[in-house]
Every structure is written in C-alpha cells, then in structure tokens.
Amino acid sequence: GILYQIRIFSKNQDKMLKKGIGQLIKAHQRCASLPNSVLFAVPHRTFGMGAATELENIEQFNKLTSSERPTILVFSAEWCGACKELKPFLQKKVEEHEGKVNLLMVDADKFEDIAIQYDVTSLPTTVVMHKGKELDKMIGRTHEDRTERLIQNALNLVQALQLVLNRNINQ
Amino acid sequence: KKQTLGCNTSKHKDSSLVTKMETNEYTYDLFVIGGGSGGLACAKEAAELGKKVGLADYVKPTIHGTKWSLGGTCVNVGCIPKKLMHFSAVCGEITKDQKECGWNIPELEHNWETMVKNVNRHIRVLNWGYKVQLRSKQVKYYNGKATMIDAHTLEISNINGVEGKNETVTAAKIVVAVGGRPTYPDIPGAELGITSDDLFWKQNAPGKTLVVGASYVALECAGFLQALGYDTTLMVRSIFLRGFDQDMANRVGTYMENHKLKIIKQHIPLKVEKTMDEKLKVTFGPTSDPNSEVKEETFDTVLFAIGRYAVTKDVGLEKIGIKLSETNYKIQVNDEEQTVVPHIYAIGDCIQGKLELTPVAIKAGRLLSRRLFGGKTEKMNYENIPTTVFTPLEYGSCGLSEEKCEEKYGKENLDVWHTHFKPLEWNMFQEHEDDACYVKVICTKADQKVVGFHITGPNAADITQGIAIAMNCGLTKEKLDATVGIHPTIAEEVCGLNETKAMNPLAKKTGC
Numbered sequence: 001g002i003l004y005q006i007r008i009f010s011k012n013q014d015k016m017l018k019k020g021i022g023q024l025i026k027a028h029q030r031c032a033s034l035p036n037s038v039l040f041a042v043p044h045r046t047f048g049m050g051a052a053t054e055l056e057n058i059e060q061f062n063k064l065t066s067s068e069r070p071t072i073l074v075f076s077a078e079w080c081g082a083c084k085e086l087k088p089f090l091q092k093k094v095e096e097h098e099g100k101v102n103l104l105m106v107d108a109d110k111f112e113d114i115a116i117q118y119d120v121t122s123l124p125t126t127v128v129m130h131k132g133k134e135l136d137k138m139i140g141r142t143h144e145d146r147t148e149r150l151i152q153n154a155l156n157l158v159q160a161l162q163l164v165l166n167r168n169i170n171q
Numbered sequence: 172k173k174q175t176l177g178c179n180t181s182k183h184k185d186s187s188l189v190t191k192m193e194t195n196e197y198t199y200d201l202f203v204i205g206g207g208s209g210g211l212a213c214a215k216e217a218a219e220l221g222k223k224v225g226l227a228d229y230v231k232p233t234i235h236g237t238k239w240s241l242g243g244t245c246v247n248v249g250c251i252p253k254k255l256m257h258f259s260a261v262c263g264e265i266t267k268d269q270k271e272c273g274w275n276i277p278e279l280e281h282n283w284e285t286m287v288k289n290v291n292r293h294i295r296v297l298n299w300g301y302k303v304q305l306r307s308k309q310v311k312y313y314n315g316k317a318t319m320i321d322a323h324t325l326e327i328s329n330i331n332g333v334e335g336k337n338e339t340v341t342a343a344k345i346v347v348a349v350g351g352r353p354t355y356p357d358i359p360g361a362e363l364g365i366t367s368d369d370l371f372w373k374q375n376a377p378g379k380t381l382v383v384g385a386s387y388v389a390l391e392c393a394g395f396l397q398a399l400g401y402d403t404t405l406m407v408r409s410i411f412l413r414g415f416d417q418d419m420a421n422r423v424g425t426y427m428e429n430h431k432l433k434i435i436k437q438h439i440p441l442k443v444e445k446t447m448d449e450k451l452k453v454t455f456g457p458t459s460d461p462n463s464e465v466k467e468e469t470f471d472t473v474l475f476a477i478g479r480y481a482v483t484k485d486v487g488l489e490k491i492g493i494k495l496s497e498t499n500y501k502i503q504v505n506d507e508e509q510t511v512v513p514h515i516y517a518i519g520d521c522i523q524g525k526l527e528l529t530p531v532a533i534k535a536g537r538l539l540s541r542r543l544f545g546g547k548t549e550k551m552n553y554e555n556i557p558t559t560v561f562t563p564l565e566y567g568s569c570g571l572s573e574e575k576c577e578e579k580y581g582k583e584n585l586d587v588w589h590t591h592f593k594p595l596e597w598n599m600f601q602e603h604e605d606d607a608c609y610v611k612v613i614c615t616k617a618d619q620k621v622v623g624f625h626i627t628g629p630n631a632a633d634i635t636q637g638i639a640i641a642m643n644c645g646l647t648k649e650k651l652d653a654t655v656g657i658h659p660t661i662a663e664e665v666c667g668l669n670e671t672k673a674m675n676p677l678a679k680k681t682g683c
Contacts, residue, residue, distance in 0.1 A: 079296050109298075123299070
C-alpha cells in the first residue's frame with residue numbers, strides 16, 4: 001500500500017484546522033477509490049500550536065496572552081540577528097512540549113506600542129504570559145539552559161495553579 | 172497673556188520663580204521639531220537636565236516613495252549609509268593591490284542588493300536604538316509633523332502615519348532642527364531622477380548612472396558607484412566642491428577621472444525622458460549656452476545632487492515672524508542659535524551660513540540645552556571644524572581653504588608647507604599614482620600658526636581628526652616639526668614638511 005502523510009503548516013491556526021479537516025476528507029475519498037489502502041492520520045510534531053506564530057493584530061495578542069495555555073512572546077525585528085538565532089531554537093523547545101505552550105513572534109517595529117508597554121529596550125526580549133500576567137522575562141539570545149528553564153518554569157507554574165484550582169473546586 | 176505677580180518679569184528673567192510660572196503653563200519646557208542629529212542631541216541633553224521634553228520627527232516620503240524612521244539625514248540617508256558604501260568601494264579597490272601581495276583574488280563582482288539589504292538593516296538597528304534612548308531619557312517622541320500654530324503652540328499631525336490623528340501641545344522653548352532635503356532641478360522630467368534620499372534605499376542595482384552635481388554628495392556617490400563597478404558619469408556645471416579649497420577639489424576630481432569615472436565638465440541637464448525600454452534619456456548642453464550644442468545619452472539611473480534646501484516652509488515659522496532665506500529657506504540665527512523670536516531657536520542643517528555636518532549639529536544642540544536649562548554660557552564655536560569628503564581618494568581638511576587664508580591674511584603673509592607622497596602600501600600595486608596623495612599645511616608667517624590643513628589620501632578622515640585637535644590647541648609649524656612621526660604611515664608626512672610652495676611649487680616624494 002501507499003502511505004500518505006498529511007502535514008499542514010499555517011501561520012493562522014483557524015485556517016490550519018479548516019485546511020486539516022479538508023485534507024483529511026480529500027485523503028479519505030482518495031483512499032476509498034484505491035483498492036487495499038488504509039488511511040493513517042499521523043500527528044506530526046509541528047502540527048498544532050508548536051510552530052511560531054507571527055503576530056498580526058492586537059486582538060490576536062490579547063487572546064493569546066490571556067489564554068489558559070502559557071504564551072511565549074518574542075519581541076523581535078527583521079534587522080535583529082540574534083532574534084533570527086533564537087526563533088528556531090525556541091521553536092524546537094516548544095515542539096518538545098507540544099501543545100502546552102504558544103509561541104508568538106511580535107515585530108517590535110510594527111507593534112511599537114506593545115513593545116513600549118512591555119518596556120522592551122533590546123531585542124530579542126522574551127516574555128512568558130499566562131492569563132494576562134507576566135510570568136518571566138528573558139533578554140537577549142541566551143544559553144540553552146536558560147531557555148529550557150523559561151519554558152519549564154512556565155509549565156510548572158501553570159500546573160501548580162491548576163492543582164490549586166482543582167483543590168479549591170474539590171473542597 | 173501671562174499674569175505676573177506685580178513684578179517686572181523681564182528683569183527677573185533668570186529667577187526660578189518666573190521660570191516656574193512660565194513652564195507651568197506649557198505642556199513642555201522644550202519642544203524639538205526634528206529628530207535628526209541636532210534635534211536628538213538637544214532633546215536628550217535637556218531631558219538629562221530634568222526638563223520636560225517633547226520631540227516630533229517627520230519624514231515626507233520622496234517622489235519615489237522612499238521614507239525612513241527616527242534619526243535624521245545622517246543615520247538614514249547620509250553619513251551612515253554613505254560611509255558603509257564608500258567602505259565597500261574601498262575594499263573592492265584594495266583587493267586589486269593584493270595580487271602582488273600574494274593573494275589569489277579572482278575578478279570581483281559586486282552585489283548591490285546584498286549591500287543595500289545589510290546597510291538598511293544596520294540603519295534600522297540605529298532607528299530602534301534612538302527610539303529606546305528617547306524613551307529611557309523620558310523624551311516624549313511623536314512620529315508626526317509638527318507645525319507652529321502660534322509662538323508657543325504646536326500641532327502635531329499625521330501621528331504614526333494615521334490621517335487625522337493629531338495632538339496640540341505647548342512649549343516654553345522651541346528648537347527647530349528640521350534639517351534639509353535634496354533639491355531637484357527645474358527641468359522637464361526631473362522627477363524621473365532620484366536623489367541621495369533614494370539611492371541608499373534603492374533595492375535593485377543602479378546600472379548605468381548619471382550623477383548630476385559637483386557637491387561632495389555628488390562626488391562621493393559617483394565615486395563609490397564607479398568603484399563598485401557601475402558605469403558612472405558625473406555631470407558638473409562649473410567647479411568641483413564650491414566653497415572648498417579648489418586645488419584640493421581638483422585633485423579629488425582628477426583622481427576619479429583617472430579611475431574610469433566619466434566626467435562631463437561645464438554641462439547642465441536640460442530634460443529627462445523615459446524611453447520605450449524603461450531607461451532614461453538625458454538631454455544636456457554646455458553651461459554657458461545650453462542650446463548651442465545639445466547632446467543626448469541614455470542611462471538606467473539619474474541621480475541629482477545639486478544642492479539641498481531647509482525643510483522649513485511648512486513649519487509655520489513665517490507667520491510667527493521668522494523669515495526664511497529666499498534661496499534655500501534657511502533660518503538666520505545669532506551666535507546663540509536664537510531666531511528673531513526670543514524663545515525659538517534653530518540648529519543643524521536648517522540654519523544659515525554654517526557647515527552642514529552631524530557633529531556640528533550635535534554639539535550646537537547640546538550646548539544650547541546647557542545654556543537654556545543648565546545655567547552654562549558656552550557658545551558653539553564654528554571655527555576650525557574638521558571635515559572629510561569620502562571620495563575614493565579621501566580629502567580631509569580643517570581650518571581655512573588656501574583661498575580664504577589669502578583673503579584673510581594676505582598671500583605674502585602665509586607659508587604653505589606641502590608635499591606629495593605615496594603611501595607605502597601603494598607600492599605593491601604598480602598602477603597607483605605617485606602624485607595623488609598630497610598634504611598642505613598653511614601657516615601665518617609671523618607666528619607659524621597653522622590656519623589651514625588639507626590632505627588627500629587613504630584614511631584622510633582619521634588623520635585630520637588628530638590635526639584638528641592640535642589646531643584647537645594652537646598648533647604651530649614648530650610643534651609639528653618637534654613631533655616625531657610614526658613610521659611607516661601617511662600621517663607622519665605632516666611632521667616632516669620641509670618645503671613651502673615658494674621654495675618648490677611642486678614637491679614629489681618617493682621612498683623613505
């Protein structure tokens with residue numbers, strides 16, 4: 001038989017979901033017309049919230065930074081060399097914790113007001129947000145360990161908050 | 172009208188009581204119009220002295236749509252990109268020397284797109300840096316066009332490029348630092364040409380280029396374009412570098428001519444037309460009688476560098492009583508950079524009669540803020556300002572040109588010490604000229620004080636900076652002779668001058 005792998009990359013998450021479903025339906029139909037074929041849907045590591053999203057508007061910003069899932073904001077710019085180094089590195093880290101963290105790239109020139117709001121003076125500046133609150137901040141392109149700790153701390157804190165919440169609910 | 176407490180406030184101008192009264196009325200203690208070299212320096216200094224400062228910076232896009240961010244001419248369309256491109260050209264030239272030094276370098280090709288992309292990237296880093304600096308020093312930055320409504324009120328419009336987004340502010344003191352922009356000639360089709368504003372952001376290679384002008388901008392641009400490998404022609408109306416020492420200006424021009432730059436002397440463009448295949452056909456004629464001998468030539472790019480004008484016309488200055496010069500709209504100021512309106516000042520390229528240089532604007536801006544808000548009295552000294560023309564053969568100077576020295580002191584009262592020289596490194600490549608590099612030190616006969624310094628050669632700028640410092644300390648020929656040279660360098664030539672023009676009108680030098 002022939003194995004088809006469906007991979008969908010999209011900056012826009014809603015579009016991605018729609019495309020994903022569309023592709024699945026198409027593949028199913030194709031499969032139905034081929035004798036002795038089976039459809040496997042293989043979740044790929046980059047499928048989902050792992051890939052870095054480029055900020056497009058304020059609404060998107062507010063939605064992601066106030067979400068249940070922690071969001072890692074990376075203030076960057078097209079002229080910033082260190083940002084170009086940090087992005088794939090963070091992406092890899094975020095994929096390793098697939099589905100648990102959002103990664104949002106914010107162009108500091110385009111969204112100057114947001115950069116000023118977060119007191120960003122040098123690039124890249126990485127800020128971890130959860131439900132509208134700033135959990136952590138990292139300035140510059142730093143060591144592997146520091147980046148791993150950034151994500152781990154965020155996840156630990158979210159987990160702890162969830163535990164407290166559950167405890168409160170159960171009481 | 173201000174209400175006073177029954178005392179004569181003009182007599183108590185300097186008392187803090189009156190200052191407090193005055194500034195409580197205004198949004199800002201100081202408002203700076205223009206975020207270039209001068210404006211930024213002035214604003215930051217005032218903020219550091221504890222004042223409430225606002226600054227508006229606005230860039231009107233060029234005819235071709237080029238625009239840029241905070242930092243002014245120097246950062247965006249002047250010194251910074253110019254020097255980087257000049258450096259690129261110099262590097263290309265130096266590699267020619269290296270075959271004889273043992274490097275196996277193939278025929279080099281220059282990629283314009285790569286250079287522009289990286290130059291622009293660096294400029295954006297600087298734009299960002301200035302924005303952060305203003306924020307950290309608590310200067311309120313408006314990305315908008317500031318216009319005077321009345322003597323103390325400004326309207327800032329088009330904020331962040333949003334039509335209709337305006338704000339009105341008032342200020343106790345105002346500094347106009349709007350700078351200048353390149354002039355277009357008044358000929359049909361001029362708008363098809365570009366200026367230096369566009370050149371440094373031009374995304375694709377300029378190809379066969381015509382540079383019109385004889386200013387340092389024209390010579391520098393034509394110089395690096397030619398050295399980078401583009402078929403370049405320079406069209407000059409009359410003399411090179413008006414206002415500069417003419418002997419030195421001609422040396423710079425001759426060097427470029429000897430290095431494949433085509434120079435059409437004593438001619439002016441008459442019109443520019445677009446051809447069928449998107450090129451530019453330029454019609455030109457002799458300066459003395461343009462229509463007597465009309466010629467045509469086609470180019471990919473036409474660059475006008477014929478002069479600059481101050482961007483003071485729509486700032487609302489005239490209606491509050493500040494006159495602008497007829498020719499280039501510059502503002503007249505006294506020796507404290509004050510206009511005819513006592514609380515309004517002007518610095519930088521937009522003022523009359525001063526050198527259009529970044530360090531001049533910066534220093535004047537800082538000293539102005541210190542006088543206005545820091546209780547200091549030091550005025551800007553516009554004498555002995557060193558400068559360098561970054562043509563392929565660099566030309567550095569400090570003090571007066573030989574013409575101005577003769578005018579001021581009389582030819583018979585001057586000693587002009589001079590020599591040709593050849594940098595040691597130029598001996599590795601046989602095609603370097605023996606007489607391109609030249610230095611002259613003009614002294615007054617009486618006390619041998621150095622009143623003019625001029626040098627053509629590699630790294631002229633760095634050499635000139637040191638001499639400028641010495642001239643500010645009252646440099647004399649004796650001191651130059653008493654200083655031991657560093658060997659082997661170009662700069663040491665200055666310490667070994669032993670012939671004047673009178674002794675030897677033309678001096679040559681080879682070897683140690």
